[in-house]
Amino acid sequence: MxxxxxxxxxxxxxxxxxxxxxxxxxxxxxxxxxxxxxxxxxxxxxxxxxxxxxxxxxxxxxxxxxxxxxxxxxxxxxxxxxxxxxxxxxxxxxxxxxxxxxxxxxxxxxxxxxxxxxxxxxxxxxxxxxxxxxxxAALGPDALSITRDELGALLAGRSERLKTALTTQKIIAGVGNAYSDEIMHTARLSPYATAGKLDGAAVDRLHSALHEVLADAVARSVGQEAARLKGEKRSGLRVHARTGLPCPVCGDTVREVSFADKAFQYCATCQTGGRPLADRRLSRLLK
Known part of the structure; x- marks a missing residue:
């Protein structure tokens, strides 16, 4: 997408x-x-x-x-x-x-x-x-222009998982499934973290990662021919769509969680203290 x-x-x-x-x-x-x-x-x-x-x-x-x-x-x-x-x-x-x-x-x-x-x-x-x-008309602040204080205020009190909050356009505009994975990996945050319970240091890392990941992707994409943009996007991803490959930061295996018709990828060592997240699809198969 x-x-x-x-x-x-x-x-x-x-x-x-x-x-x-x-x-x-x-x-x-x-x-x-x-x-x-x-x-x-x-x-x-x-x-x-x-x-x-x-x-x-x-x-x-x-x-x-x-x-x-x-x-x-x-x-x-x-x-x-x-x-x-x-x-x-x-x-x-x-x-x-x-x-x-x-x-x-x-x-x-x-x-x-x-x-x-x-x-x-x-x-x-x-x-x-x-x-x-x-x-x-319903869009939230643009992900590239949001300030750290605005981000903190937007997330305060929210009960959604961080993955959901980052991809909800009414909260933050512009981020989808792929770049949310990259942002959370860069910020060393779990996709299952409760958005409204992040401490100040976590919000700092999230804001920095939001701008770093998106600004870098824009810099790599602008000027490319339209036909090459999809390949350029894939070349810059560290965890998204890299299930089973080594994390480029720590070397751990990139894992996947599937739900409905979507999936997200993450590194357990970098983001969840080494604990794998529950995959409902796998849980159903084990019953």
């Missing part, structure tokens, strides 16, 4: 390559991806792209005051092309959901929004104000 660093890199790419160009045509291959009906997508036609930004994990393409907002969900992606096919895509065929031509179709650049797999979550809104998107 694209998180804050990848979405920031995509926004940077659009600022560099799309700003100043005119939206010539928008092709919708999947109507279900559109979460707004008014203004219609055709209102984007003829508008100049004036900027691109990010709200948490939401991508924002500013087209002269009309915003194309994208949430890539778990399997969505933005694919830039210097020359897009002029032929309108056939609805319901393949992973393509929406195409934006930034120049004469067939003779100009643009991008595709695609989504792999059968579980669809990619979403697009066309609005005059990003705050009209419910998910953006």
């Amino acid at each position: 694209p998180e804050l660093p990848e979405v920031e890199a995509l926004a940077h790419h659009l600022r560099e390559h799309a700003a100043g160009r005119t939206v010539a045509r928008v092709d919708v291959a999947s109507l279900s991806v559109l979460k707004t009906a008014s203004p219609p997508w055709t209102d984007l036609h003829g508008r100049e792209v004036t900027g691109a930004g990010r709200h948490g994990k939401f991508l924002d393409l500013d087209c002269g005051g009309l915003h194309l907002i994208v949430h890539l969900a778990r399997a969505g992606w933005l694919r830039w092309s210097d020359t897009l096919s002029a032929a309108p895509p056939k609805p319901g065929r393949g992973p393509l959901a929406l195409r934006v031509h930034l120049g004469r179709p067939g003779d100009g650049p643009g991008f595709d929004l695609t989504e792999a797999g059968t579980k669809k979550g990619l979403a697009v809104w066309i609005v005059t104000d990003p705050g009209q998107v419910p998910g953006i």
Whole structure:
């Protein structure tokens, strides 16, 4: 799932390559991806792209005051092309959901929004104000701009596990499953720690890790071609998606806990005092 660093890199790419160009045509291959009906997508036609930004994990393409907002969900992606096919895509065929031509179709650049797999979550809104998107209106402070005192105040009294608090966008915006694992590993904190019971030193480490991990990932991602971002993300991970491999800090084996359709990874030596966390999936198998 694209998180804050990848979405920031995509926004940077659009600022560099799309700003100043005119939206010539928008092709919708999947109507279900559109979460707004008014203004219609055709209102984007003829508008100049004036900027691109990010709200948490939401991508924002500013087209002269009309915003194309994208949430890539778990399997969505933005694919830039210097020359897009002029032929309108056939609805319901393949992973393509929406195409934006930034120049004469067939003779100009643009991008595709695609989504792999059968579980669809990619979403697009066309609005005059990003705050009209419910998910953006409900976002907590951005993970890269939050201060140490703000973080402490946000977590105070909360009963959720730390893993849950870090990935709840209404609490902190921009962090997902992968980078939360990296942040907790860097801060030497258990995913099962109660968020509201962290002492001052733990909050200090968490805040430092939050900025260190995300800022480093943004620095590695910005400037990369969109097609290379996923590989760049994987190359910088220390525990996430590294189950069974040695921890790069202490050498212990990276462990995994699975729940529902997700999983997280951690190092018992670095984060839980050497104690493995209970894996409900394994517990069920042992009954």
